[in-house]
Amino acid sequence: MSQSRSHGKLYIVGIGPGGIEHLTKKAESALLESEYVIGNGTYLDQIAVIIKDQKIIRSAMGGEVERARKAVELGKSHIVSIISGGDANVYGMAGLVLEVAQKAEEIEIEVIPGVTAINAAASLLGAPLVNDFAIISLSDLLTSIEMIKRRLNSAAEADFVIAIYNPKSRNRKETFAKAIEIIRKYRNENTPVGIVKSATRIGETVISTTLGRIMEYNDVIDMSTIVLIGNSESRLWKNRIITPRGYQRKYEY
Known part of the structure; x- marks a missing residue:
């Protein structure tokens, strides 16, 4: 752990999807170098075995x-790490911290990438993302419902694989069903769907199903869930989802 100094440094650290084994060596090095580690309580708990000597600044969601x-x-004037679950550029803290830093005096900042929840979920499902895909959050705290619907329509019409973050919360239970209704306008009922809850964490749940049956698992889905909806070429194989890259159009195998 470094001591405070006249010239500090701020790390914006993606700490991965949950399991400590998915924390990168670069992220671990930054955390160990830091005098202060700042983050949401859930994410600080995720790396508790690493940050034993650091000064911890903990806050709740919304802070x-x-x-x-x-x-x-x-x-x-100090070495500081502010942490994000997954990667700090995917619904994480990187943008906000840099916006705040714009209004401050000169400060050294390094953004350290992390394994995202979508990467973890895709790996557990096989190969659902191999071609073009879109990631859409259903949270309307910072993005309007109207904009979310526009993005869902555009992504579904363009035949992107769609990864849904934040599908449901305690106060937002109907948005997910409405999102599925939008996607059904462009995809058939046999389109593969993967549901991954708490990827790499305790309680991990992995379900492979179809668009026609997805609402049978509505009670499983919450804020810790990633929902992956295949494109027109995606298929199920032994509970895994395969989205072809396109090699089949050029090669025999």
């Missing part, structure tokens, strides 16, 4: 702006 401000302020 992102204050977290970013604190990280930037401390980063002027």
